[in-house]
Amino acid sequence: MSTNITAASTDQSLPGPRRPALWTRLPIVHQLRQSMGLQRGMLVAGLIVVGVFILTAVFAPLLAPFGFSQLRDESGVFGAQLPPGGQHLLGTTVGGYDVLSRVIWGSQTAIFVIIVAVTLSLFAGVLLGLVSGYFGGWLDRVLVVVCDAVYAFPSLLLAIVMSIVISGGRSDLIGGVMAAAISITVVFIPQYFRVIRAETVRIKAEAYVESARVLGASNHRIMFRHVLRNATRTLPLIFTLNASEAVLTLAGLGFIGFGIEPTAAAEWGYDLNKSLSDVTSGIWWTSLFPGLAIVLSVLGITLVGESLNDLADPRLRGRRRVAAATSVVPGGTLTAGPAGLDGLEPAARDDLLGDARGDTAPGSADRPGFEERS
Amino acid sequence: MTDVVTITNLSVSFSTDAGAVTAVDGVSLRVAPGEVLAIVGESGSGKSVTAKTILGLLPETATAQGTVFLSSKDGSHKNDVLSVTGSTLRQLRGTDVSMVFQEPSTALNPVFTVGWQIMEGIRSHGKVSRADAKRKAIDILGRVGIPDPEVRVNYYPHQFSGGQKQRVVIAMALVLDPGLIVADEPTTALDVTVQAEILDLLRRCRDEFGTAIVLITHNMGVVADLADRVAVMYEGKLVEQAPAQELFSNPRHEYTRRLLAAVPHVGQGIERAALRLNAREPDWAASVPVVEARNLRIEYPGRLGRGGFTAVDGVSFAIRPGEVMGLVGESGSGKTTIGRAIAGLTRVTDGSLQVLGHEMNGFRERKFRALRSDIGFVFQDPASSFNPLLTIAECVAEPLIVHGRARTPQAARGRVNELLEAVQLPRAFGDRYPHELSGGQRQRASLARSLALEPTLLIADEPTSALDVSVQAKVLELFAELQRELGFAALFISHDLAVVDILADRIAVLYKGKLVEEGTGAEVLGAPKDPYTKRLLASLPVPDPAEQAARRKGLLPLQEAL
Numbered sequence: 019m020s021t022n023i024t025a026a027s028t029d030q031s032l033p034g035p036r037r038p039a040l041w042t043r044l045p046i047v048h049q050l051r052q053s054m055g056l057q058r059g060m061l062v063a064g065l066i067v068v069g070v071f072i073l074t075a076v077f078a079p080l081l082a083p084f085g086f087s088q089l090r091d092e093s094g095v096f097g098a099q100l101p102p103g104g105q106h107l108l109g110t111t112v113g114g115y116d117v118l119s120r121v122i123w124g125s126q127t128a129i130f131v132i133i134v135a136v137t138l139s140l141f142a143g144v145l146l147g148l149v150s151g152y153f154g155g156w157l158d159r160v161l162v163v164v165c166d167a168v169y170a171f172p173s174l175l176l177a178i179v180m181s182i183v184i185s186g187g188r189s190d191l192i193g194g195v196m197a198a199a200i201s202i203t204v205v206f207i208p209q210y211f212r213v214i215r216a217e218t219v220r221i222k223a224e225a226y227v228e229s230a231r232v233l234g235a236s237n238h239r240i241m242f243r244h245v246l247r248n249a250t251r252t253l254p255l256i257f258t259l260n261a262s263e264a265v266l267t268l269a270g271l272g273f274i275g276f277g278i279e280p281t282a283a284a285e286w287g288y289d290l291n292k293s294l295s296d297v298t299s300g301i302w303w304t305s306l307f308p309g310l311a312i313v314l315s316v317l318g319i320t321l322v323g324e325s326l327n328d329l330a331d332p333r334l335r336g337r338r339r340v341a342a343a344t345s346v347v348p349g350g351t352l353t354a355g356p357a358g359l360d361g362l363e364p365a366a367r368d369d370l371l372g373d374a375r376g377d378t379a380p381g382s383a384d385r386p387g388f389e390e391r392s
Numbered sequence: 393m394t395d396v397v398t399i400t401n402l403s404v405s406f407s408t409d410a411g412a413v414t415a416v417d418g419v420s421l422r423v424a425p426g427e428v429l430a431i432v433g434e435s436g437s438g439k440s441v442t443a444k445t446i447l448g449l450l451p452e453t454a455t456a457q458g459t460v461f462l463s464s465k466d467g468s469h470k471n472d473v474l475s476v477t478g479s480t481l482r483q484l485r486g487t488d489v490s491m492v493f494q495e496p497s498t499a500l501n502p503v504f505t506v507g508w509q510i511m512e513g514i515r516s517h518g519k520v521s522r523a524d525a526k527r528k529a530i531d532i533l534g535r536v537g538i539p540d541p542e543v544r545v546n547y548y549p550h551q552f553s554g555g556q557k558q559r560v561v562i563a564m565a566l567v568l569d570p571g572l573i574v575a576d577e578p579t580t581a582l583d584v585t586v587q588a589e590i591l592d593l594l595r596r597c598r599d600e601f602g603t604a605i606v607l608i609t610h611n612m613g614v615v616a617d618l619a620d621r622v623a624v625m626y627e628g629k630l631v632e633q634a635p636a637q638e639l640f641s642n643p644r645h646e647y648t649r650r651l652l653a654a655v656p657h658v659g660q661g662i663e664r665a666a667l668r669l670n671a672r673e674p675d676w677a678a679s680v681p682v683v684e685a686r687n688l689r690i691e692y693p694g695r696l697g698r699g700g701f702t703a704v705d706g707v708s709f710a711i712r713p714g715e716v717m718g719l720v721g722e723s724g725s726g727k728t729t730i731g732r733a734i735a736g737l738t739r740v741t742d743g744s745l746q747v748l749g750h751e752m753n754g755f756r757e758r759k760f761r762a763l764r765s766d767i768g769f770v771f772q773d774p775a776s777s778f779n780p781l782l783t784i785a786e787c788v789a790e791p792l793i794v795h796g797r798a799r800t801p802q803a804a805r806g807r808v809n810e811l812l813e814a815v816q817l818p819r820a821f822g823d824r825y826p827h828e829l830s831g832g833q834r835q836r837a838s839l840a841r842s843l844a845l846e847p848t849l850l851i852a853d854e855p856t857s858a859l860d861v862s863v864q865a866k867v868l869e870l871f872a873e874l875q876r877e878l879g880f881a882a883l884f885i886s887h888d889l890a891v892v893d894i895l896a897d898r899i900a901v902l903y904k905g906k907l908v909e910e911g912t913g914a915e916v917l918g919a920p921k922d923p924y925t926k927r928l929l930a931s932l933p934v935p936d937p938a939e940q941a942a943r944r945k946g947l948l949p950l951q952e953a954l
Contacts, residue, residue: 226778230790231737248781
């Protein structure tokens with residue numbers, strides 16, 4: 019995303035082409051404006067779900083009626099496995115916690131884990147991929163083999179091993195969350211590594227990198243100024259897909275008992291685990307709501323990711339068809355209408371015409387005659 | 393007899409991210425049986441879109457209006473390509489009209505034999521037994537001039553050379569005996585000497601098979617060689633249509649005249665080179681060369697257990713200060729490798745290459761870095777030689793920053809503006825991104841970047857081969873002007889003799905890694921000694937049908953000699 023705009027020079031003889039406002043070029047906003055039809059519907063739906071998810075996490079202290087580890091209030095103990103209704107809108111769990119509060123607080127844990135896991139793996143993966151792809155040689159080979167080995171492990175198994183290594187199986191708030199986050203990080207690093215490495219290898223052969231090399235630019239400068247920024251195009255996509263996978267891995271860890279203790283933080287996977295025995299006895303509310311929370315958050319993030327993926331590819335991106343009645347306007351759509359050349363500012367219009375003509379140096383008056391044609 | 397194809401009032405629009413764009417606007421054309429109609433125009437003129445409409449090959453984003461009536465060869469039926477259904481269209485393709493693509497290596501499927509691919513076309517149009525189809529395939533391969541067709545029908549595409557691959561593609565187009573072949577830049581990807589052979593073959597298609605040809609090209613020499621009638625397109629409109637002889641001798645439209653004037657001719661630069669030589673100091677010939685190669689050998693390493701590939705084999709030459717050396721050769725001749733070796737991008741295997749007094753054999757980047765500010769490099773493809781995320785001003789400032797002449801792009805802006813003006817770009821273009829410039833403008837900016845440090849040596853690797861002919865003329869003019877003012881020595885690499893001739897003081901001809909001829913333009917182009925140079929020179933089509941017909945006769949014995 020090119021946010022690096024040099025200040026408009028003062029002594030311009032011609033104004034440059036009109037650049038769209040900065041906010042419309044931000045990642046998600048740009049795609050939202052670009053999309054249409056079903057793709058737009060998917061993107062908007064995903065964005066709404068993700069928005070609700072994030073807002074819930076941010077305002078959890080205000081939204082949740084009780085604390086995540088609260089078992090009693092001034093009127094006494096809540097009681098276990100109360101059905102929905104009354105003071106507890108979604109009932110209480112077998113341990114006597116309020117289900118609604120646990121679900122709301124759980125979103126905070128999920129977001130925290132996503133941020134830590136994806137950020138850590140992003141930095142480590144991108145840096146390793148860049149160095150490995152740019153320099154090649156034995157370092158590259160070793161890193162590729164290591165990453166392949168990590169791929170070969172079932173990711174949940176690896177996460178379990180990592181959580182034992184990191185926190186020794188203990189699970190207070192920071193320890194538990196960090197253990198989950200770091201174990202997810204280890205699983206994700208290879209993904210970022212591979213994508214960035216492949217892009218780096220491709221970009222390394224581009225003429226502009228060779229051009230920098232001919233100029234005598236240092237490896238450091240070439241890597242970070244020329245290669246890195248061009249290699250990060252697909253990152254928003256992997257970022258979203260990994261975020262949804264992080265939610266699932268965290269829930270999976272909690273479900274098999276490597277999660278966070280209920281007194282340290284609320285965690286959907288843990289709650290699901292504890293509600294297993296309830297299901298057979300007809301107590302549906304303890305499992306349904308944490309499960310729904312997992313499904314919805316993953317669905318929302320995935321919808322956003324998939325739409326971004328489709329929109330990034332011009333071949334998959336939907337476009338409005340050309341109106342069949344364009345021939346009504348003499349001269350066709352190239353010049354007429356607000357989207358045509360007549361709708362542009364004079365300077366931009368000249369450039370476009372110059373482009374279409376191949377090359378006409380601005381200022382030179384040797385344009386082939388339009389007059390003779392008519 | 394009815395026309396093979398009649399296009400009436402065709403308009404094609406594409407829906408893009410930026411809204412609808414009209415590519416073809418009210419074009420009417422017709423092609424008579426056995427006629428070669430050339431559609432010429434520069435990139436973006438709509439010539440390819442027009443041709444693809446004839447085959448119904450427009451992408452989904454396109455909307456077409458008007459009619460395109462296509463007749464079968466015997467005139468028995470006639471269809472409007474724009475309104476027929478998918479199955480009828482499939483039936484028409486191959487039997488009534490077929491296509492020859494620009495790039496033969498991508499038009500053939502690499503995992504099937506060429507025989508299979510030709511038979512695929514035969515068998516998808518009616519019931520034909522395998523044996524019959526194969527017999528037909530062998531017959532057509534023989535007729536397009538593939539030697540030993542019985543054996544080579546079982547070859548895979550990679551076992552053929554580029555020119556032979558194009559012959560196979562033409563054979564595929566001819567096998568069902570269509571009334572019309574659409575050839576989209578059929579020789580652009582080929583070397584000049586091979587181009588002459590393919591043009592001969594296309595001429596035989598017309599004479600022996602009676603096929604009409606729609607030839608899409610930007611090369612006026614090719615038009616003069618082959619076309620009966622020429623249609624000139626410009627910005628989606630047809631600006632002129634005339635018989636070939638008439639168009640070249642008496643172009644009526646202003647645009648056609650400009651297009652013809654921009655085509656470089658061999659022999660344009662001989663006089664200028666002689667003047668430049670006379671103006672030099674008397675002791676100039678004895679001055680220390682900027683680049684000197686002695687028995688230069690460059691090999692690319694092969695796979696394990698196999699020998700390397702020798703790209704440059706025992707080449708010796710020298711470039712003196714302020715001199716423009718033109719390096720000409722076909723693809724694979726090693727000309728780019730030499731340019732890259734001088735810039736330190738490719739390692740020298742053997743022999744000696746002195747660049748600004750530095751020996752490149754046993755090259756160390758650290759020792760060479762200080763000299764890099766004296767070397768400029770202009771790349772072939774202006775589209776990829778700029779970092780897409782930096783503005784033009786930042787790209788041009790890059791050499792100044794790398795060599796410590798400025799700390800930030802803002803600080804270098806004054807110098808950048810000077811450079812942009814030197815290459816005739818407005819200062820405001822510095823704030824644009826590379827994709828917002830046209831090809832020619834980008835190549836000017838590339839020139840500005842390479843001259844930022846006032847180098848004593850400039851290497852230009854095919855700087856104009858990706859540009860349209862009128863743009864090429866302007867860039868070449870600019871190059872010559874800057875060279876005269878700044879006086880740098882230059883190595884100008886090109887596959888086009890006429891382009892090199894305009895600029896170069898001396899011309900070196902490479903063939904398969906060896907230097908076959910070297911001398912001034914008058915020596916090499918006026919009286920070539922080497923048979924390869926002779927053939928290269930004779931293969932270059934000139935934009936004049938009458939002269940080209942005479943040259944063609946002169947080329948025949950040269951082709952047979954090799």
